[in-house]
Amino acid sequence: MFETIDIEIKDCIATLWMNRPAIHNAFNPTLILELTDALHRVAMDANVRIVVLAGRGKNFSAGADLEWMQAVGKKPMDENIQDARQLAEMLRTLAELPKPTVARVSGAALGGGMGLASACDICVASDDAIFATSEVRLGLIPSAISPYVIRAIGERQAYRYFQTGERVTAPKAAALGLVHEVVPTAQLDTAVALIVEALLKGGPAAQTAAKSLIQAVGKTVMSWLVEDTVLRIANLRTTPEAQEGIAAFLSKRPPNWAGE
Known part of the structure; x- marks a missing residue:
C-alpha cells in the first residue's frame, strides 16, 4: 500500500490519484518513488488497458515540495x-x-505538475486549470520536465514560458498544444470518460x-533527415509550378492556379 498514491482499477481502467491534497499534491521523494512504482505495476498488469493520472483535492499538482527542494539543495552533490x-x-x-495515458487536470498544474501533464499522451483540463513552468521565479530551471513540455508546446513557446514563468490558462494551454480538451469542472470526469x-x-x-x-519519428533530427529536406526543396523549386508561384509573388499577381 502507498502513502501518497491511491490506485483505483475499474474494469480495465487504472486511475492513479496523487494523494497529498493538503499541499496541492506537491512532489516529495515518497510520492516520486511511489508513483514510479505504481506506473510499473499498471504497465505490467495485463488487465489494465488505460491509465488516468489525477490529483486528489482541488489541484492536480503544484510541482515539487519546496521544503524538500530546499533540503535537497543542501545535500552533497552525489545525493542531489x-x-x-x-x-x-x-x-x-x-x-x-x-499503454495510453490520460492526465485529468483541475486547478494548479505548476512546475513538475505541468511536466506530468505533458508526459501523458492526452491531457484533459477543467476550465479553471492553470499551468506554468514557474521554476525561474525560484532561481531554478524546469530541467527534468523539459523534454516533455517542449515536446508538448514546442521550442518557440518554451523560450517564452521557461524564462517568464507566466501562468497559462487552460484555453491558452490548449492553444499551445499542451491540452487536448478544456471543459467546465463539473464535466471533467465525463470528458475523460469519453476519451x-x-x-x-x-x-x-x-x-x-x-x-x-x-x-521514433519525434527523435532528434538526424543528418540523413536534414539531407532529405534539402533534396526535397531543391527538387520542388525547379518545377514549373514552383517557378510560377515565385514569379507571381514577385509580380504581385495571383499564380495561374488561383484563377482571377
Missing part, C-alpha cells in the same frame, strides 16, 4: 544528483508507458506500436 535522477525516472516511466471510451476502441498492441512510432 540521485534525487534528481529519481524524478527524471518517474517522468520517463510515465512518458514511455506502453477513455475512444481509446478502448483501439487495439492494445496497435496503440503500443503507435506510441513507439511517435517516439
Whole structure:
C-alpha cells in the first residue's frame, strides 16, 4: 500500500490519484518513488488497458515540495544528483508507458505538475486549470520536465514560458498544444470518460506500436533527415509550378492556379 498514491482499477481502467491534497499534491521523494512504482505495476498488469493520472483535492499538482527542494539543495552533490535522477525516472516511466495515458487536470498544474501533464499522451483540463513552468521565479530551471513540455508546446513557446514563468490558462494551454480538451469542472470526469471510451476502441498492441512510432519519428533530427529536406526543396523549386508561384509573388499577381 502507498502513502501518497491511491490506485483505483475499474474494469480495465487504472486511475492513479496523487494523494497529498493538503499541499496541492506537491512532489516529495515518497510520492516520486511511489508513483514510479505504481506506473510499473499498471504497465505490467495485463488487465489494465488505460491509465488516468489525477490529483486528489482541488489541484492536480503544484510541482515539487519546496521544503524538500530546499533540503535537497543542501545535500552533497552525489545525493542531489540521485534525487534528481529519481524524478527524471518517474517522468520517463510515465512518458514511455506502453499503454495510453490520460492526465485529468483541475486547478494548479505548476512546475513538475505541468511536466506530468505533458508526459501523458492526452491531457484533459477543467476550465479553471492553470499551468506554468514557474521554476525561474525560484532561481531554478524546469530541467527534468523539459523534454516533455517542449515536446508538448514546442521550442518557440518554451523560450517564452521557461524564462517568464507566466501562468497559462487552460484555453491558452490548449492553444499551445499542451491540452487536448478544456471543459467546465463539473464535466471533467465525463470528458475523460469519453476519451477513455475512444481509446478502448483501439487495439492494445496497435496503440503500443503507435506510441513507439511517435517516439521514433519525434527523435532528434538526424543528418540523413536534414539531407532529405534539402533534396526535397531543391527538387520542388525547379518545377514549373514552383517557378510560377515565385514569379507571381514577385509580380504581385495571383499564380495561374488561383484563377482571377
